Amino acid sequence: MLRGLQILAENQIGVLRDITTIIAKHRGNITYSQSFIIEHGENRGKAMIYFEIEGGDFDRILEELKTLPTVLDVREEKPFEKVFGKRVLIFGGGALVSQVALGAITEADRHNLRGERISVDTMPIVGEEELADAVRAVSRLHRAEILILAGGLMGGKVSEEVKKLRKEGIPVISLNMFGSVPKVSDLVVSDPVMAGTLAVMHISEKAKFDINKVRGRKI
């Protein structure tokens, strides 16, 4: 069973080493972890550390972590998968991104009402370098399931990163735009609202649409 563990700790060198040593000692397998320095509020400057742990002696891990002098608080929390679920990513120019988001959010709403968890994460961004960086970073994003590129012209380095991302198993939908991105994407869709809708249908467990069955098509 997967269990979530949230830790508030001092921001010091070696804190993560000490915590992961305890988790490994009690045979916990860390399937997800995240830590960052808190930027706001009463715990500003402290470290927020979160793990999802499979197997091992969870209760002993929790108790032993409390004995570390750098650990200020430890509590169990629900795994992210159950809260935010799968993520649709949308990058590109503002007007198009917002129309794709409208389609994706509306479709995700219908699936989430039936018990799924689908999030729609967007960033309006233009420029070959900037977009290439964003596409490249998708494979580092937890729960990222599909990417939609929304713009009038994309190619060059963006297309190179699209190819790499697809190899990593994350499908890419392109709007019907100028540049080479449509040629290297899984699917080309002319209408932005439809593009968002299809992306959510692809990652949903309940909808019947599968991008693998229409790969290379243009609508």
Next chain:
Amino acid sequence: MLRGLQILAENQIGVLRDITTIIAKHRGNITYSQSFIIEHGENRGKAMIYFEIEGGDFDRILEELKTLPTVLDVREEKPFEKVFGKRVLIFGGGALVSQVALGAITEADRHNLRGERISVDTMPIVGEEELADAVRAVSRLHRAEILILAGGLMGGKVSEEVKKLRKEGIPVISLNMFGSVPKVSDLVVSDPVMAGTLAVMHISEKAKFDINKVRGRKI
């Protein structure tokens, strides 16, 4: 200087312990970390591990990590802050979430064109328990800067979580809705597009709007 380190590793107990031990040994302070099991593509089942490290001997850390038998690949990458930047979060019913997103994406587009990095992340979700879980999890999200709640009726446990989140320094904008959420939020905004616009203006370094100067107001 902050530097990003991306590691592909085996999914085994103790991998994170071994890696963080090397980082601590060379005096690197981990300001951000993330790890998850890859779900798609050629590296499916392997662990994707990513660190942002401040100080210490970065190059020696990188070289020594390569000697670990569980580590398959190590490379330097750009920190997330530079790629995706600050995050606006929007939760609630589909129709309203998509209108708030339209405002936020359009405004973020303008700021990102001038060199900022603002992302707009959404989840259509309804139900007191489900929304309360989502609000509660915001403080565990990296780079989360502001939350907008978009619905017709929210209260009870959602309001309790809103109060806690605000204590942690993350402001909350509520649409003008029924229930107790507007009473416990920083700001109440009637128009969803305006709510999204103001949220982005608040977190932008360039816009002049500051939620602290209008706290408790309703427009």
